[in-house]
Amino acid sequence: MNDSARKKARMRAAAHWEKEKDRPAHWRFAHLRMHDLKHTFGRRLRAADVPEEDRKAILGHTDGSVTSLYSAADLAS
Incomplete structure (x- = not known):
């Protein structure tokens, strides 16, 4: 199964977190x-x-x- 769409969604969510909170997202947030x-x-x-x-x-x-x-x-x- 190709998981690339889910990986991209996690990365977008982490980038959104970083923008909103003005700090890096925890590593697990982007890789969950x-x-x-x-x-x-x-x-x-x-x-x-x-x-x-x-x-x-x-x-x-x-x-x-x-x-x-x-x-x-x-x-x-």
């Missing part, structure tokens, strides 16, 4: 992928004690081991 958000969502579902079967359905997985990768537990500092 939709896939990264899916991992964050999976971790938040786990943190909210959503059962694995429900997480699997919400994330659209058929294999529970994939769901475990998307909803890894956060390590306490």
Whole structure:
């Protein structure tokens, strides 16, 4: 899949941020992928004690081991 349109959109958003805030956008702002958000969502579902079967359905997985990768537990500092 060609991801160039999404990359360009992220770069435009970062440039807009820099113009509005008069400071550089954080590196991750310009490089965040939709896939990264899916991992964050999976971790938040786990943190909210959503059962694995429900997480699997919400994330659209058929294999529970994939769901475990998307909803890894956060390590306490």
